[in-house]
Amino acid sequence: xxxxxxxxxxxxxxxxxxxxxxxxxxxxxxxxxxxxxxxxxxxxxxxxxxxxxxxxxxxxxxxxxxxxxxxxxxxxxxxxxxxxxxxxxxxxxxxxxxxxxxxxxxxxxxxxxxxxxxxxxxxxxxxxxxxxxxxxxxxxxxxxxxxxxxxxxxxxxxxxxxxxxxxxxxxxxxxxxxxxxxxxxxxxxxxxxxxxxxxxxxxxxxxxxxxxxxxxxxxxxxxxxxxxxxxxxxxxxxxxxxxxxxxxxxxxxxxxxxxxxxxxxxxxxxxxxxxxxxxxxxxxxxxxxxxxxxxxxxxxxxxxxxxxxxxxxxxxxxxxxxxxxxxxxxxxxxxxxxxxxxxxxxxxxxxxxxxxxxxxxxxxxx
Amino acid sequence: xxxxxxxxxxxxxxxxxxxxxxxxxxxxxxxxxxxxxxxxxxxxxxxxxxxxxxxxxxxxxxxxxxxxxxxxxxxxxxxxxxxxxxxxxxxxxxxxxxxxxxxxxxxxxxxxxxxxxxxxxxxxxxxxxxxxxxxxxxxxxxxxxxxxxxxxxxxxxxxxxxxxxxxxxxxxxxxxxxxxxxxxxxxxxxxxxxxxxxxxxxxxxxxxxxxxxxxxxxxxxxxxxxxxxxxxxxxxxxxxxxxxxxxxxxxxxxxxxxxxxxxxxxxxxxxxxxxxxxxxxxxxxxxxxxxxxxxxxxxxxxxxxxxxxxxxxxxxxxxxxxxxxxxxxxxxxxxxxxxxxxxxxxxxxxxxxxxxxxxxxxxxxx
DNA sequence: GTGAAAGCGCTAACAT
DNA sequence: ATGTTAGCGCTTTCAC
Numbered sequence: 001x002x003x004x005x006x007x008x009x010x011x012x013x014x015x016x017x018x019x020x021x022x023x024x025x026x027x028x029x030x031x032x033x034x035x036x037x038x039x040x041x042x043x044x045x046x047x048x049x050x051x052x053x054x055x056x057x058x059x060x061x062x063x064x065x066x067x068x069x070x071x072x073x074x075x076x077x078x079x080x081x082x083x084x085x086x087x088x089x090x091x092x093x094x095x096x097x098x099x100x101x102x103x104x105x106x107x108x109x110x111x112x113x114x115x116x117x118x119x120x121x122x123x124x125x126x127x128x129x130x131x132x133x134x135x136x137x138x139x140x141x142x143x144x145x146x147x148x149x150x151x152x153x154x155x156x157x158x159x160x161x162x163x164x165x166x167x168x169x170x171x172x173x174x175x176x177x178x179x180x181x182x183x184x185x186x187x188x189x190x191x192x193x194x195x196x197x198x199x200x201x202x203x204x205x206x207x208x209x210x211x212x213x214x215x216x217x218x219x220x221x222x223x224x225x226x227x228x229x230x231x232x233x234x235x236x237x238x239x240x241x242x243x244x245x246x247x248x249x250x251x252x253x254x255x256x257x258x259x260x261x262x263x264x265x266x267x268x269x270x271x272x273x274x275x276x277x278x279x280x281x282x283x284x285x286x287x288x289x290x291x292x293x294x295x296x297x298x299x300x301x302x303x304x305x306x307x308x309x310x311x312x313x314x315x316x317x318x319x320x321x322x323x324x325x326x327x328x329x330x331x332x333x334x335x336x337x338x339x340x341x342x343x344x345x346x347x348x349x350x351x352x353x354x355x356x357x358x359x360x361x362x363x364x365x366x
Numbered sequence: 367x368x369x370x371x372x373x374x375x376x377x378x379x380x381x382x383x384x385x386x387x388x389x390x391x392x393x394x395x396x397x398x399x400x401x402x403x404x405x406x407x408x409x410x411x412x413x414x415x416x417x418x419x420x421x422x423x424x425x426x427x428x429x430x431x432x433x434x435x436x437x438x439x440x441x442x443x444x445x446x447x448x449x450x451x452x453x454x455x456x457x458x459x460x461x462x463x464x465x466x467x468x469x470x471x472x473x474x475x476x477x478x479x480x481x482x483x484x485x486x487x488x489x490x491x492x493x494x495x496x497x498x499x500x501x502x503x504x505x506x507x508x509x510x511x512x513x514x515x516x517x518x519x520x521x522x523x524x525x526x527x528x529x530x531x532x533x534x535x536x537x538x539x540x541x542x543x544x545x546x547x548x549x550x551x552x553x554x555x556x557x558x559x560x561x562x563x564x565x566x567x568x569x570x571x572x573x574x575x576x577x578x579x580x581x582x583x584x585x586x587x588x589x590x591x592x593x594x595x596x597x598x599x600x601x602x603x604x605x606x607x608x609x610x611x612x613x614x615x616x617x618x619x620x621x622x623x624x625x626x627x628x629x630x631x632x633x634x635x636x637x638x639x640x641x642x643x644x645x646x647x648x649x650x651x652x653x654x655x656x657x658x659x660x661x662x663x664x665x666x667x668x669x670x671x672x673x674x675x676x677x678x679x680x681x682x683x684x685x686x687x688x689x690x691x692x693x694x695x696x697x698x699x700x701x702x703x704x705x706x707x708x709x710x711x712x713x714x715x716x717x718x719x720x721x722x723x724x725x726x727x728x729x730x731x732x
Numbered sequence: 733g734t735g736a737a738a739g740c741g742c743t744a745a746c747a748t
Numbered sequence: 749a750t751g752t753t754a755g756c757g758c759t760t761t762c763a764c
Contacts, residue, residue: 023735036733058488060757063425063740084450091471103469105457122424271663297637298664389751402749426741429756
């Protein structure tokens with residue numbers, strides 16, 4: 001057991017130096033592993049450090065070197081498995097290069113994001129990975145970039161900001177999957193997202209999220225290619241909590257011209273949407289077809305298993321961290337920036353349009 | 367737009383002081399909001415700071431004050447929604463009190479945990495929340511505690527370490543739910559966990575995880591109370607990846623004296639177990655009953671919905687962070703430490719034992 | 733190879 | 749209320 005139990009003051013290089021009978025500078029060099037140190041001195045210093053249980057003060061070290069070996073990660077919601085997985089990719093990669101991660105949750109709130117970025121900058125992180133809540137309000141990100149601190153965007157891009165962005169081609173996969181729904185006969189396709197907007201949704205409105213507008217663009221293009229009009233009336237944004245999502249789902253699924261297929265914008269929404277469908281007593285895919293973004297393991301367990309759009313989330317986290325660390329270390333960009341693409345995984349939740357719905361609405365027998 | 371674009375050196379108090387025509391000390395006081403400063407000086411300093419776009423260097427600040435306003439969080443797997451939720455509770459609470467969170471993932475590996483703790487200490491975090499990978503190998507945690515740095519344990523306790531621990535009473539809920547299974551007629555109950563052990567599982571062996579041994583203890587007690595022998599032969603540890611879990615599941619479900627009920631130790635395992643059961647062509651709960659730890663939203667979506675053991679994970683995260691921050695700020699413990707308990711949520715995955723199985727094994731007609 | 737001394741940006745005594 | 753002077757623990761000239 002060590003002699004003196006709980007000591008107050010930490011032991012410093014000065015202490016080690018004294019114990020090893022060398023100058024503070026030499027001790028620091030030996031401990032910090034830089035400069036020129038004779039084998040003899042190094043051994044004595046290391047022994048003394050061991051003996052005293054010396055631990056470097058990384059704060060002091062960071063102050064001199066200007067590098068904190070820490071990166072800031074700002075996400076909308078760590079509770080969402082999507083970000084959980086991405087974060088895992090980031091932390092795994094960071095650790096491999098000796099970086100730590102400070103994680104901040106913004107709740108998809110831009111004000112919180114602005115604050116988070118400021119705080120992380122004040123803490124002198126070496127770089128930042130941000131999944132921006134808004135693709136439009138991006139002055140704070142621009143300032144990061146202008147200040148010369150490396151920045152990598154995840155999932156969503158920021159308008160007019162030329163920074164490395166790791167994201168999948170949403171318009172493409174949205175086009176592909178919508179086309180699939182169209183070919184299966186669907187024309188009344190609803191889209192439900194949590195994206196918060198100031199005004200109510202209208203056809204051409206400019207959206208805060210590149211991700212969502214790309215998806216809508218993809219859908220519109222698919223409809224246009226089929227010579228059909230995109231059902232703007234079935235787009236539902238501002239899906240808040242579970243109750244709100246359930247209401248919106250009921251909303252698009254009822255009435256004369258109800259949706260025959262529903263697309264859920266992420267895994268969290270999907271849960272409530274499917275629940276609402278079940279509560280309505282509708283069967284998937286017999287009565288209504290269902291498609292969702294993100295391929296979580298549980299989507300294989302439902303009856304029927306769910307058709308999903310799979311994104312390489314973990315790999316994207318890895319890529320974001322790699323790119324950031326590369327920038328931090330001043331290395332040149334890789335020859336080709338890796339392109340990420342989502343894939344449509346057809347399982348069992350998309351079926352043909354039920355006879356009673358569709359183009360022609362028949363008046364009930366009654 | 368600001369005048370000089372990307373500057374090299376950061377602006378410091380000295381710069382602000384000069385601009386505001388006051389001493390460095392006065393500027394620092396005004397900026398740091400401490401000491402006595404006249405209204406006049408304060409205004410000039412703040413104006414100058416604004417003008418120069420001054421940002422405090424939190425590293426320097428931390429070095430003097432000794433407080434970094436940062437807490438370290440060490441978990442086994444952030445990808446597991448269980449920890450995702452807990453982390454959310456922690457970060458939400460931390461932010462409210464002005465603390466940041468450095469997150470480290472250990473992959474349930476003790477060596478990584480030891481390292482993580484050391485690094486965080488070196489970074490001078492104000493306190494630590496750890497979900498220990500092992501309840502036995504805890505010297506590194508003891509050293510944290512001895513060094514006087516606040517420490518709170520999450521989910522699992524550490525042998526002989528008297529630190530605040532936020533966890534549910536696992537033995538109790540395990541007893542309760544096992545009793546439920548027994549009353550439903552089950553005697554062959556399998557338990558599957560990812561817990562890694564050095565040696566193969568044997569009846570009385572000492573387990574590394576307080577969580578798992580508590581669960582097994584609860585099960586044994588429930589069996590004893592019913593006057594039955596606990597089927598030690600159906601305990602499966604070291605369930606690694608999805609394939610491994612599937613194999614173990616098949617294993618306990620086949621043969622003469624197969625399990626009639628399976629308990630999955632966490633949400634991640636549960637996914638693979640259910641998949642394996644489905645692949646085996648067995649129906650839940652007609653052929654085999656199923657019970658799992660953690661109440662994730664998706665467990666309501668399967669057919670049938672799954673019977674689960676719900677833990678107040680978010681609240682536990684909140685409690686852990688609150689307790690830690692209280693310790694950091696030197697406030698006394700709350701009158702009564704909050705007790706957390708899990709609850710058995712009976713949905714549809716537990717049913718009566720199928721006629722062909724159970725106590726007496728009948729020789730097939732053949 | 734080694735040591736003395738000067739910072740890093742800030743807070744904290746200590747005077748005035 | 750204000751300014752001067754020391755540090756915090758480390759890295760980094762710059763001499764020797």
